[in-house]
Amino acid sequence: MRSVTRKLAITSAIAATAFGAVVASNGAALADPPSGTTPAATDIVSGGSDTIQAFDNGLSAQYNATSPASKYYSWDATPAGNITPKTGATSIPRPNGSGSGISTLNNTTNTTLDLARSSRGPNAGSNADWFIPFAKDAVGWSAYTGGNAPHDLSTTDLQGIFNCSITNWSQITDEGTLPNAPIDVFVPQSGSGTRSFWLGAMGIGTPLPSCWNTVNPEENEGTDPAFVGDVNAIFPYSLSHYIGQVYDSRGTTTDAPGVLDANRSIDGTEQILTASKAWNSALPTTYIRNVYHVVRQSDWADATEGPRLKALLDRSTNNGYICKNAATLIASYGFHSLGAACGTLQAGN
The missing domain is CATH 3.40.190.10 (Periplasmic binding protein-like II)
Structure with a gap:
């Protein structure tokens, strides 16, 4: 790592x-x-x-x-x-x-x-x-645009990734054949409400898993230098904040998705409804706060x-x-x- x-x-x-x-x-x-x-x-x-x-x-x-x-x-x-x-x-x-x-x-x-x-x-x-x-708000997952992550991940996949029982994309078998590449797991800075909510949704307590990247980027920003060129990066993201940044010009040079894309799906349910430019209220309630x-x-x-x-x-x-x-x-x-x-x-x- x-x-x-x-x-x-x-x-x-x-x-x-x-x-x-x-x-x-x-x-x-x-x-x-x-x-x-x-x-x-x-x-x-x-x-x-x-x-x-x-x-x-x-x-x-x-x-x-x-x-x-x-x-x-x-x-x-x-x-x-x-x-x-x-x-x-x-x-x-x-x-x-x-x-x-x-x-x-x-x-x-x-x-x-x-x-x-x-x-x-x-x-x-x-x-x-x-x-x-x-x-x-809803919290979903984002990954490097054009990287090794699939478009869809199940809740079971996400929990495995964030609890470190799944550490390589090739271990995920419900999304076709994925690359043999180590997953680079990022979580936001300590004290972040998005971090605490996401860890709760993933069923993660203490001690914290050991496979996470040592960098803790500012929540809801894909502009951290740690993400640049990291085709294996995955990061939780506020979907409301993402929509504001991408569709409503609410971001800044740094308060932006950068190289990350949250236009993904969970359990086959799209996180973002691109036609209406809104997050999907049909997402599992686990991800809504x-x-x-x-x-x-x-x-x-x-x-x-x-x-x-x-x-x-x-x-x-x-x-x-x-x-x-x-x-x-x-x-x-x-x-x-x-x-x-x-x-x-x-x-x-």
């Missing part, structure tokens, strides 16, 4: 410039607060998941255009380094991934961070936070902070903006509607 030095950080100047140029159907999408803008102490700021950061950038632009009492700003998962999320806040390491966002939320107060973006659901055992779902914004329960109940959060995140029947006004925006980033389940409160951490 080769070992390629992991990128230390995605080139910040390229990422900021490229994504700043992306225009959402409902307003300009911005990476981080706009240049020269420092969120006010009373504004809402978030960090965490890469999977929903593009949507939240679009949400920030659309919501703030309504001139709310407290504006909303979303800090991207990369580049690495410290950020000062809002006026008066202490400097913190930029949260990268759902786990990092939730951990940062629970180790600070709303003077620093108001909510975490999360592509994983709540863990049992603590009622510190409310997980508030707003859309559905909710995506969330996470807030402290104490903040949700607070007389000052609570109304700010509820104006953005609450259920449509309570006039929460996302659930009442952002259906078109949600679809334009590749996610599926949660319907009446949008804005429900789920306890956990």
Whole structure:
């Protein structure tokens, strides 16, 4: 197995410039607060998941255009380094991934961070936070375009590949004769919600399998140098994020599939419906998840902070903006509607 030095950080100047140029159907999408803008102490700021950061950038632009009492700003998962999320806040390491966002939320107060973006659901055992779902996503698999992976893999095949009981394409016998070539298994960075969800779907706990590549690329990006020329690469991928990148111009120079292709199938079911440019809701439920914004329960109940959060995140029947006004925006980033389940409160951490 080769070992390629992991990128230390995605080139910040390229990422900021490229994504700043992306225009959402409902307003300009911005990476981080706009240049020269420092969120006010009373504004809402978030960090965490890469999977929903593009949507939240679009949400920030659309919501703030309504001139709310407290504006909303979303800090991207990369580049690495410290950020000062809002006026008066202490400097913190930029949260990268759902786990990092939730951990940062629970180790600070709303003077620093108001909510975490999360592509994983709540863990049992603590009622510190409310997980508030707003859309559905699916996680599938991607592989090197034109490489040795077949178009279709069964769930049994995928589980064997990721638990390392299948290490060579030739061991897969239900897809015709495949090349005699070692499979190069990649998983996203530690703390990634997509990583934790995928490992759960694959039935993988601890200790972790030993055949994985030592490089852990940023989730939902096929632009990592480790993938270049690797015709045996396989990598889990948020299908909503992929659709946003490929069909809806939601990506950037680095936030893109690169050499990877998620237009594959599982158990004979296509992951992507290319005609409708949507992920396939007929995929096994094992691969479908909710995506969330996470807030402290104490903040949700607070007389000052609570109304700010509820104006953005609450259920449509309570006039929460996302659930009442952002259906078109949600679809334009590749996610599926949660319907009446949008804005429900789920306890956990």
